Amino acid sequence: MIQLPKLDEHNSRPVFVQLSDHMKQEILCGALAAHSRLPSVRKWAELLGISTTPVEWAYQQLIAEGYVYSEPRKGYRVRAVVEGYHDILLGKSSVPDNAPAVSTDMQRLRPVSHVHYDFHMSHNDFTLFPYAKWQQYANRVWREESRSLLFYGDPQGEWGLRSEIADYLGQFRGVRCSPEQVVIGAEQHLLMSLLTQTMLQKGGQRSIAVENPGYRLLPGTFRNHGYEVIPISLDSEGINLDELTGADVSVAGVSPSHQFPMGVTMPISRRLALLDWAERAGAYLIEDDYDGEFRYSGRPIPSMQGLRENTPVIYMGGFSQVLAPAFCVHYMVLPKELLPYFAQVYRTILFEQSASRHHQRTLELFMREGELGKHIRKMRHLYKRKRDLIVQAIQQHFGDQPGMQIQGEHAGFHLILRLINEIPAKDMVNIALDAGIRVASTEYLWANDSTPADGKRELMIGFAGIEPENIEPGIAALARIWRA
Secondary structure: OOOOOOOOOOOOOHHHHHHHHHHHHHHHHHOOOOEOOOOHHHHHHHHHHHOHHHHHHHHHHHHHHEEEEEEOOOEEOOOOHHHHHHHHOOOOOOOOOOOOOOOOOHOOOHHHHHHEEEOOOOOOOOOOOOHHHHHHHHHHHHHHHHHHHHOOOOOOOHHHHHHHHHHHHHHHHHOOOHHHHHHEOOHHHHHHHHHHHHHHHHHHOOOOEEOOOOOHHOOOOOOOOOOOOEEEEEEEEEEHHHHHHHHOOOEEEEEEOOOOOOOOOOOOOHHHHHHHHHHHHHEEEEEEOOOOOOOOOOOOOOOOOHHOOOOEEEEEOOOOOOOOOOHHHHHEOOOOHHHHHHHHHHHHHOOOOOOOOHHHHHHHHHHHHHHHHHHHHHHHHHHHHHHHHHHHHHHHHHOOOOOOOOOOOOOEEEEEEEEEEEHHHHHHHHHHHHHOOOEEEEEHHHHOOOOOOOOOOEEEEOOOOOOOHHHHHHHHHHHHHHHO
């Protein structure tokens, strides 16, 4: 029997987040067995005395995070929480077998209620989400297009949304593209898989250069399609150009606006040099612009893709951080010369569009009416305030430690806290988790055991999802336990 949550309408967390967190805890502690049936949306609303909207949002979030699944006419059921989902809870990435081993301590499962201060970098703040506006557009789409939404959509994504994305990217990110170049998908790894198959259709050297440390999804996807993955180190300006020039590759993945995880912003000189290299080598650049809208000093850095006409750049982005992960809408912008090869991929495997047509059409209206730009401006202000609080707290509680450095705080949703400590970074993460504080280290993002030496520890401290009032006490607690 599921326990009813105690919802607090005055809590800074929205009601749907309180409800989804409660259900996660019930699932993870074993109170709800795998595949057991959950109350309907209407039943939850009656039991809790709330409207159905926050319940629907809670279920969507739980489905997106892998805790719940739905069956037609059978309602919602608990998904079996297997090892992969435990990894997600602990902030780990899915890595290939030949990746550096992760301590078994990292695999210990802890219920959500154990975490009092959550500094994980993948969390969002939904307190300012325009629920009423989104609901208005969602209802309008169902009212005006209910029948058409039941048919298959454009495999490349709804034309209207692709047009809005092209306009948005041109205005906010300096991307030069037309709707024909935009490809939409529900998940980033699906788009990357389509991209690798497109590159295979084109032909060329099956090798890719990736940033080290860097996002593991890109090399993993290309490796699974038969590519050799060549890690390239970073310097103060981003990916090391000398190493890249010496590598025999046909494509290179970079995150120039805010490198993940180190937070380096690539200067214009390095971006232009990268473009020169790609044009000379006949190679392509994959520009991952996962949080380019959120820069807290000066204006957002324009994309590398738009620096010149017809650049050999595949631009990738999405709305999981800008809006919410539950919407599952990502996109990539292909160079025009790759479109025929992408069409060949479609003719070969006849894939269908993975993103919900309803979500696509709702997002299209949301963007067309100017709501996305308004929301980004509000969230940029909120995240800047949190960034300022966390930098101040780190300087206050870690400032006297030798070698302490803060890096990458000018943009995005996390910063790097660099410390000199005898304790390995992965053990520092586990010590914090034992004390109810969730952080992550950069260690699992490095290739070939090339982690920092000389006792330097690099911790990723996220600030987007944590409440402002919890930032200073959480950082103070971290300082205490890591000194002990």
